[in-house]
Amino acid sequence: MSASRTPCVAGNWKLHHGRAQATQLASALAQAPLAPSVEVVVAPVFTCLSAVNDALAPSHRIGLAAQHVHWEDEGAFTGEVGPAHLVDVGCTHGIVGHSERRQHFGDSDERVAKRVRALLQHHLKVILCVGETQQQRASGSYGDVLRQQIRAALAGCAPSAPNPSILVAYEPIWAIGTGLAATPEDAQEAHAIVRNALADTLGAEQAEISPILYGGSVKPENAQALTAQPDVDGALVGGASLRFESFTDIIAAVALNY
Numbered sequence: 001m002s003a004s005r006t007p008c009v010a011g012n013w014k015l016h017h018g019r020a021q022a023t024q025l026a027s028a029l030a031q032a033p034l035a036p037s038v039e040v041v042v043a044p045v046f047t048c049l050s051a052v053n054d055a056l057a058p059s060h061r062i063g064l065a066a067q068h069v070h071w072e073d074e075g076a077f078t079g080e081v082g083p084a085h086l087v088d089v090g091c092t093h094g095i096v097g098h099s100e101r102r103q104h105f106g107d108s109d110e111r112v113a114k115r116v117r118a119l120l121q122h123h124l125k126v127i128l129c130v131g132e133t134q135q136q137r138a139s140g141s142y143g144d145v146l147r148q149q150i151r152a153a154l155a156g157c158a159p160s161a162p163n164p165s166i167l168v169a170y171e172p173i174w175a176i177g178t179g180l181a182a183t184p185e186d187a188q189e190a191h192a193i194v195r196n197a198l199a200d201t202l203g204a205e206q207a208e209i210s211p212i213l214y215g216g217s218v219k220p221e222n223a224q225a226l227t228a229q230p231d232v233d234g235a236l237v238g239g240a241s242l243r244f245e246s247f248t249d250i251i252a253a254v255a256l257n258y
């Protein structure tokens with residue numbers, strides 16, 4: 001938490017919720033009295049983006065993220081969705097570099113960097129995911145892993161002025177979907193490494209304004225303690241974002257720190 005950064009809680013719905021459930025959840029969120037100090041974002045599957053955008057409309061303040069993006073606007077790229085199409089359906093954000101995409105769909109640092117640049121060119125906010133494996137944590141190489149992921153994804157997009165559209169999510173792979181969240185102290189240590197890497201890559205001013213979200217088994221019970229850490233500026237939530245009660249409880253818990 002820091003006065004120079006807007007905290008953010010983003011729900012990554014992954015491959016869950018069809019149109020009926022997605023719009024129902026989005027409508028409920030749009031009507032809920034969510035804490036105004038926290039930016040709230042939801043990331044449904046591609047096919048639900050347009051319907052969720054309509055359902056969110058009454059709130060005017062909940063962001064809409066795609067979970068993935070191709071770097072080209074158009075062309076012979078069967079199966080891909082480009083940044084212009086995301087803008088077209090009302091997206092405000094794009095998630096890139098998620099470990100599930102790196103692991104199952106061959107997303108390399110180089111491709112992640114292209115996606116980051118494409119989103120920024122279309123004035124979409126980037127949620128860049130980084131994180132180490134269990135093995136990298138155990139061997140102590142996680143600092144190098146995080147620094148390399150940040151440098152590779154962002155080196156080519158140094159903004160001329162600090163850009164509020166660059167967010168990072170630290171998601172240790174061993175904490176995703178396991179129920180074993182990082183401790184607040186371990187999260188803080190990793191977030192400080194990420195912020196230093198941001199400063200080295202994009203400059204101190206950018207590092208100061210970029211929110212760094214924690215992701216990996218965030219629940220209502222641990223959200224406040226995690227985001228009370230000085231470099232933890234919110235949460236990227238998977239499983240607990242699928243239900244209205246747990247997601248809004250997380251937003252309320254984070255807001256207690258701001």
Ligand code: 13P
Pocket residue numbers: 012098171175176177178179215216217218236237238239240
């Ligand atoms: P869980 O909250 O289910 O651990 O998922 C985290 C995640 O991968 C969010 O992007």
